[in-house]
Amino acid sequence: MASHRRPKQPSRTRVTVLTTAAAAAVVLSANAADAAPSEKPGKDEVKAKVDKLYEQAEQATEKYNGAKEKQQKLQKEISTLQDGVARGQQDLNKLRDGLGSLATAQYRSGGIDASVQLFLSSDPDDFLDRASTLDQLSAQQVDALKKIQGKQRELAQERAEAAEKLKDLAATRTELGTKKNEVQSKLAAAQKLLNTLTAKEKAALATEQARADRSATERVDLGNDSSPSGRASAAFAAAQSQLGKPYVYGATGTASYDCSGLTSWAYAQAGVSIPRTSEAQTGAGTRLTRSQLQVGDLVFFFNDLHHVGLYAGNGQILHAPRTGTVVRYESMDTIGGPFMFGVRV
DSSP states (O other): OOOOOOOOOOOHHHHHHHHHHHHHHHHHHHHHHHHHHHHSOOHHHHHHHHHHHHHHHHHHHHHHHHHHHHHHHHHHHHHHHHHHHHHHHHHHHHHHHHHHHHHHHHHHTTOOOHHHHHHTTSOTHHHHTOHHHHTTSOHHHHHHHHHHHHHHHHHHHHHHHHHHHHHHHHHHHHHHHHHHHHHHHHHHHHHHHHTTSOHHHHHHHHHHHHHHHHHHTSOOOOOSOOOOOHHHHHHHHHHHTTTTOBBOTTOBSSSOBOHHHHHHHHHHHTTOOOOSSHHHHTTSSEEEOGGGOOTTOEEEESTTOOEEEEEEETTEEEEOOSTTOBSEEEEGGGSSSOEEEEEEO
16 A cells, blocks of 8 residues: 655755845845945045056056157167168178179189188188188288188178167067056056046047146246246247147047157257157256256156156146047146156256
């Protein structure tokens, strides 16, 4: 006879655990749903994070500018070396042709000297390193061989130097690509953050930035705490003519600028050549404290010196701040990093 046992009922403890777990899941779900909107950063928080990314992008930009400048310098040096090697090879060929003519003359007069014949099929160093060989050569032959030997050594040195610079160029190109990717990565991250804002928040941020740029490009009170030199005054006037131009990394004008692109361009208009990068520009003249600054002096910010502008007087600078801004005036106290020192070119 079949057994008719009642199904085993879950214990009170098990029911309590299951019920509690289910309730907790519902609560957690509700809390997550409530928390989700608050996790989205607000406009001000996004702006702060974006500004930080733009600052990091500017740091990478100055490294990129340095690598680009080094690349251009190496390319010029390599081109000069290669031109010199080509000319040297032509000179060497002429010297060899001259020795060949000497051998031909010897042949017509009774046969080629054994040492000259050997030279024409080998390296002249083998002869000139042996004193006994010199005894077998005429003064004219010795002079020709010495000239050839000297030219060969000169060419070998120039070729070796060119080869080393080509290696350096390859490494610099790699560095250039790395820094460019770093800049683009920071800018992309900033754009991704901006894309999290609502259309209304984006519009409000754009309006704030436009208002800030507009007010910062208007004529400001520069004070009377400066007496700039002719060159500094000319450089500052040139920079003023670029007010409102957008910041673009790696740019040197005149459609757009980065920070050191603006300062190097401005001084070039005054007939003064200064280095391309902010760090290199620190060596362009005499260092100054804040109290010593005059209009047109270079001013440097942040511990790694990745930002530079032109002193505008009255505690202000004229500079290309960062991505998303334009060439404008700004207080030295609102740059975002400490003032390090000035330089009078």
